[in-house]
Amino acid sequence: MTFRAPAPPRADRIRAIAAAHAAERGPLLVILHAVQAEFGFLDPDVIPVLADELNLSVAEVHGVVSFYRDFRTTPPGRSTLRICRAEACQAVGADALVEHAKQRLGVGFGETTADGAVTLDEVFCLGNCALGPSIQVDGKLQGRVSPDRLDALLGDLR
Ligand code: FES
Structure with missing residues (x-):
């Protein structure tokens, strides 16, 4: 480098x-x-x-x-979506939500959509374990996020 x-x-x-x-x-x-x-x-x-x-x-x-995963060496998108991948969220569907998000956005973790709108990141526990799957959109916590709800949230971002 x-x-x-x-x-x-x-x-x-x-x-x-x-x-x-x-x-x-x-x-x-x-x-x-x-x-x-x-x-x-x-x-x-x-x-x-x-x-x-x-x-x-x-x-x-x-x-x-x-x-460290927390450090980003490329500019983030206008919004950042973080999906919890820790155990409690995994037990209630986080993995499926991750796959849905990746497919929907066309990016993997640490990547930003081609239009610069959304960066997808993973996180390991957001302190909202009882209400998983949990995500954070631009720092705002969301619980019990289904793929449909994620689509609605993403629709607001793009
Ligand atoms: S395990 Fe997902 S918020 Fe704690």
């Missing part, structure tokens, strides 16, 4: 975020989450900036980014 330097104002902002969290324990994860929260994803170009700020190698930072 090739990294190029981000434009100066963005690099400055990334350095400021890193500086704000540098004293925390295990700061890399915290900083990566903060950068992603601000920019929506982790452009690969932030990696050398963070490596420099934290005195780590580019390979170390890249390894962490690529290891």
Whole structure:
């Protein structure tokens, strides 16, 4: 993977975020989450900036980014659909809902529809286990989601 330097104002902002969290324990994860929260994803170009700020190698930072599912290295869609795949939701039909969503959207987990409307992600427990299958649409929790209900929600997003 090739990294190029981000434009100066963005690099400055990334350095400021890193500086704000540098004293925390295990700061890399915290900083990566903060950068992603601000920019929506982790452009690969932030990696050398963070490596420099934290005195780590580019390979170390890249390894962490690529290891954790929570980190996105491409821009997300305008909306994000997260489907719970943990045990309680699986027991009440989450797998079928996942297959339905993938077919309906034409994408897999971590991918965005061609029109840029929806990014599909998986999550492992949303704390709504008694009301599964559970999903999150743009951060809003929905329970007892059937394929028909999912279609209705997706219709609102596109
Ligand atoms: S298992 Fe799905 S919300 Fe907890």
